[in-house]
Amino acid sequence: MGGRVLPSDHLSHILGRESHEPTDTLELGRCTVEALAVSYSQYNRVFGVLCDPDGSGVGALVHDESIVFFAGLGALAQHLLAQQRFVPMLYQDEGRLTAGWMPWLGDAATADRVRALAALMPASARSAAGEHDPWSNMQTVLRGVTDAECRRVLIAEEMTDTIEGRDTSDVQVAWLSGLLGAEVDVPAVERVRTEMVRRVRRWIGSLEDRGQSTSWRLLLRLNEPLEEDLKDVEGPPPDSVHWSLSFHLQNLDDESVVVDAVDIWAFTRDSVSIRGLMLESPQELLLGELGRASRFCPELERALEESEPIEVLLGTGEAYRFLREIKPVLLESGFGVETPVWWDTPSGRLGARLKIT
Numbered sequence: 001m002g003g004r005v006l007p008s009d010h011l012s013h014i015l016g017r018e019s020h021e022p023t024d025t026l027e028l029g030r031c032t033v034e035a036l037a038v039s040y041s042q043y044n045r046v047f048g049v050l051c052d053p054d055g056s057g058v059g060a061l062v063h064d065e066s067i068v069f070f071a072g073l074g075a076l077a078q079h080l081l082a083q084q085r086f087v088p089m090l091y092q093d094e095g096r097l098t099a100g101w102m103p104w105l106g107d108a109a110t111a112d113r114v115r116a117l118a119a120l121m122p123a124s125a126r127s128a129a130g131e132h133d134p135w136s137n138m139q140t141v142l143r144g145v146t147d148a149e150c151r152r153v154l155i156a157e158e159m160t161d162t163i164e165g166r167d168t169s170d171v172q173v174a175w176l177s178g179l180l181g182a183e184v185d186v187p188a189v190e191r192v193r194t195e196m197v198r199r200v201r202r203w204i205g206s207l208e209d210r211g212q213s214t215s216w217r218l219l220l221r222l223n224e225p226l227e228e229d230l231k232d233v234e235g236p237p238p239d240s241v242h243w244s245l246s247f248h249l250q251n252l253d254d255e256s257v258v259v260d261a262v263d264i265w266a267f268t269r270d271s272v273s274i275r276g277l278m279l280e281s282p283q284e285l286l287l288g289e290l291g292r293a294s295r296f297c298p299e300l301e302r303a304l305e306e307s308e309p310i311e312v313l314l315g316t317g318e319a320y321r322f323l324r325e326i327k328p329v330l331l332e333s334g335f336g337v338e339t340p341v342w343w344d345t346p347s348g349r350l351g352a353r354l355k356i357t
Contacts, residue, residue: 005031014062040148043141044078047071066125073138076117077103077145085110086146088179090186090200092307097186097193099178101150103142114138115280118271135271135280154180171196198304201291216279218289219250219258219336220297222314222322243319246311247303249286250336251277261286261310289335296329297322 006026007015038046050063051071080086085104090097105111118134126137154160159180168174174188175196188196223244247261257275264282271280279285290309294300299318303309314322327337 008064010064011062040144041152043145043148044074047074064124065122069120069122069125070141072117073141074145076113077142077149080104080110080142081146081149086150087204088175089204090175090197092193092197097178097188097196098184099175099186100143100184101147101179103146105142136269139270139281151180151182155182175200194305197307198301201287201304204288204291215252215277216249216282216285217252217334217336218286218293219248219338220293220330221246221248221338222319222340224340241316242313243316244311245299245314245319245322247286247290247309248336249279249282249289251279253277255336261308265308265310293330293333293335296333297326 006012007017047067047070050061050067080103086101087104089100089102091100105114118138121134121137126134163173163176163180166173168177168187169189171188171192174186178184178186186193186196223246225241225243249259249261249264251257251274254275254277257277259274259279259282264286267282270282271278272282273279287304287309290300290304294304299312299314299322303312323339323343327339330337
């Protein structure tokens with residue numbers, strides 16, 4: 001593509017240029033810009049120098065709004081660290097299990113601050129090819145700075161000495177091996193990895209006070225067995241018949257807006273708009289809510305063993321227990337629950353009790 005890149009209005013003013021080219025000759029296009037890669041361990045130091053208000057650090061440097069934005073993002077990460085708002089995490093990707101430190105954004109005040117910052121992201125901060133999503137860019141930086149700073153302190157304190165020589169078949173030692181030093185890989189054997197991830201997800205889910213931090217909630221929908229599964233059944237369904245308890249996210253402002261788990265796992269962005277309503281980090285929210293709900297419904301733990309859970313299958317006895325005992329507790333705890341229409345009628349409940357008990 002021919003042509004040249006024009007300076008911004010701010011730079012044009014500094015250069016003494018009063019106007020741009022005629023607007024009918026301007027067009028958007030891709031260009032290659034030389035850049036420097038800054039490691040997260042040096043992130044705040046570099047951006048602190050670039051944004052030095054008196055210019056003593058780098059002289060008469062003219063910087064774009066994106067520099068100020070990313071410097072502010074680093075400052076937010078430092079604020080969260082100072083407030084001790086960070087947690088250890090496990091990541092599983094294509095068979096590789098890694099550990100890291102991530103910022104905790106689960107409270108309402110922090111979530112609002114991050115959303116406000118995302119709304120202020122300048123276009124130049126998300127102009128890289130394929131990287132246009134504000135939240136995805138912000139999350140990458142916040143996690144990178146948080147992880148690097150935590151490791152810097154732990155390495156300086158020689159915390160790896162606390163597990164030196166200990167058997168990494170112990171899942172706690174394996175997890176710490178990926179947290180306390182520069183190494184991120186978790187040396188856990190294959191047979192315990194799923195259980196490790198499940199426990200961490202459940203723990204992370206239990207940390208969040210969901211009611212104050214999001215406008216979405218977990219919706220559990222109990223679906224009756226398929227007709228084909230009952231065609232040879234006479235009398236009450238046997239316990240071998242499966243009832244699907246499917247997973248969804250439901251908007252609290254408009255409860256008609258429901259997103260199925262199968263669609264959530266298909267999302268490629270960390271922030272999506274559903275009928276004009278923003279849904280941030282849907283996959284993490286779903287897993288966290290499932291972990292929180294599993295405290296009341298142990299059957300959900302089976303779903304947490306999967307990397308992308310969409311449902312859990314219940315036997316007839318489990319389904320009846322869910323309807324009779326677990327549903328009221330889940331509703332009181334802020335979850336959404338949908339059940340077959342006959343369950344909410346007095347005659348339906350009586351019939352179910354006579355047939356199943």
